[in-house]
Ligand code: FES
């Protein structure tokens with residue numbers, strides 16, 4: 103057991119934990135941040151995606167010891183106050199969620215993508231999103247949401 | 261008057277799952293006697309303005325409506341939301357009949373303590389059965405409100421209007437909340453609801469028929485929605501369960517102290533062994549430690565190689581009952597076949613796993629003898645019964661709440677995780693959350709049945725004159741041909757299955773329609789007709805013609821077409837649960853693999869209730885069908901799955917989705933049917949037929965694979 107300090111959604115949090123415990127478990131069980139989902143525990147579905155120092159990572163494969171002193175952003179940390187981000191709004195407007203269980207991971211990934219590449223091509227979007235599974239198979243609406251978010255950021259930047 | 265929905269088309273599939281409990285625990289005698297002797301039952305509920313169905317058949321007891329004095333309006337049904345859109349659809353139906361904005365309403369689903377028993381959320385029943393009941397209930401409530409207002413104002417009810425949550429006359433207004441408080445309406449509490457109140461005509465729909473967005477979308481995109489696996493209770497522990505090393509293995513002995521030493525609560529009850537601890541990490545480690553000490557008696561178990569022959573060898577030929585064999589026959593199949601030009605073929609489909617993104621999960625909490633379980637299931641009342649049986653509880657003592665769940669696809673009808681969580685919570689004396697791992701969900705949930713088929717048919721010119729269809733184990737949905745054939749024999753034999761089986765999107769119709777629609781292609785070839793023309797020539801169902809033509813037109817289908825080198829096009833159709841699908845596919849032969857280049861679907865399920873949700877359901881269903889057609893297949897040997905993970909069991913991903921088009925045909929003159937299942941049944945045969953066109957190889961089993969050259 104050791105103590106780990108993580109900045110989660112701009113808040114300094116810490117927990118006592120075995121070093122190899124997955125970040126996903128710590129977020130959900132110690133910090134009460136249940137928005138990040140478990141889907142496979144082996145890096146195959148990316149439902150558990152969070153930002154670690156702004157990079158999208160599978161939290162199920164990340165031991166808590168790896169994020170000591172780093173910053174983590176989860177789905178709960180994207181909207182400020184009640185203001186949804188463009189990606190979140192686009193996921194509503196283009197009806198991206200069926201059951202919605204994969205949605206948090208998809209939104210976090212798309213957020214990171216649009217930050218490093220505000221005008222991604224269709225193929226760049228597919229590259230970023232392909233590791234994510236949606237078993238409701240709402241892929242087309244999810245794709246449309248990411249494209250809508252990219253277009254709306256462009257519009258607001260102009 | 262819209263064409264009535266035909267109940268007879270809805271015989272439940274014989275593989276539709278209703279299983280007995282997975283465990284039976286020893287009776288806790290002391291508690292049992294205390295409960296059996298206790299006679300006090302307290303029922304606390306909101307003020308139910310009226311409870312339909314109590315007094316008669318006009319409104320069956322499957323929907324409740326609560327009008328609060330505070331102005332809140334709540335619709336309660338026992339249906340669940342697993343991503344198919346039931347919540348939004350029910351909201352639209354209620355808002356339409358109550359003449360209120362959808363935002364003014366709350367829909368409460370699947371809590372056995374407060375919502376009525378609406379059976380299971382299966383068989384595409386929500387749209388044809390629940391929506392009309394919601395509408396009748398709300399229309400009756402509207403009528404009661406109008407009558408109460410009329411009485412208050414001493415006017416004739418026909419002089420009043422209803423708009424935006426109030427009854428109105430000239431400049432007078434009475435809000436529903438005011439009426440809910442009035443003595444007049446309270447006095448109607450125990451009366452039967454008004455009978456035969458007309459439902460809103462489809463031409464007057466303002467909320468039904470609209471592309472309303474999902475009502476919980478905001479909670480979903482902010483991560484606020486709590487799925488069953490996200491429920492947290494005070495002092496809650498996390499659970500884990502010891503699984504056998506192989507199917508059929510029996511536990512002989514185990515040493516729990518290895519788990520207790522790690523600080524976990526460890527329990528064994530019959531074949532059940534599990535742990536609960538402060539974190540799921542600790543619980544899993546405790547189970548691992550205990551598992552090392554476990555001794556198992558291993559049982560022999562077959563392999564997925566040669567599964568078709570295995571099933572045929574274990575067919576239940578005789579006997580009856582709801583789950584037994586079935587045979588239907590008309591005309592004189594044998595003598596017509598003997599005289600006609602005949603063709604025959606065999607087909608096979610493997611087991612597939614639903615693999616919903618959220619694996620099974622439950623949180624269980626005991627309060628003395630009362631048990632509450634939050635869990636993701638499509639059968640809340642069925643799971644309550646399983647809990648009652650496992651723990652010897654009365655219906656009042658067991659409560660099942662189903663938060664909107666992360667996917668089902670027919671795969672969450674059972675209550676094993678609820679029972680396990682409850683057993684752990686009982687042992688721990690604290691609430692326990694149990695979330696199955698993906699590995700567990702693959703291995704220990706149930707599967708879409710594997711099946712084999714033998715089909716024979718006789719041709720006379722371009723007509724099918726005899727049809728002889730034998731299905732081993734797929735289930736009975738979609739087993740009867742929608743084509744017009746004078747002599748038909750359909751036989752269904754359930755088989756002794758090596759794996760647990762149950763519902764799935766379309767269940768039996770997936771295999772039955774695959775075998776039939778590929779065989780239709782083979783027959784078209786033998787008759788020398790284009791596959792589309794052959795289908796059109798062999799039925800007289802206008803709705804089937806419409807979807808076939810719509811898909812073909814959009815696709816640009818033309819007889820004798822050539823899609824080019826190594827390319828092929830295929831078509832297939834199907835009818836099931838009141839809705840029609842036709843799909844055209846184009847594929848390319850890549851030598852090693854088949855590339856799907858295009859899918860065009862046409863779907864018709866009567867009057868469209870929400871075009872946006874319908875589009876999502878049809879597309880999602882078609883893509884799930886693409887997975888089952890191209891890659892999904894459960895393999896096993898020695899009692900173990902060989903591919904029980906997402907790395908080894910490939911399901912469709914973003915890059916697998918071909919260009920797709922979906923044509924939705926609206927039929928306002930026909931009552932709405934569901935849409936979450938039927939689209940899947942035409943995907944695999946359309947692709948199989950396209951592969952034949954591209955390669956000349958007949959595809960008679962799934963997933964589709966080119967034979968070695
Ligand atoms: S749960 Fe982390 S990748 Fe699936």
Ligand code: FES
Nearest residue numbers: 200202204236238
């Ligand atoms: S919406 Fe259900 S898994 Fe993606």
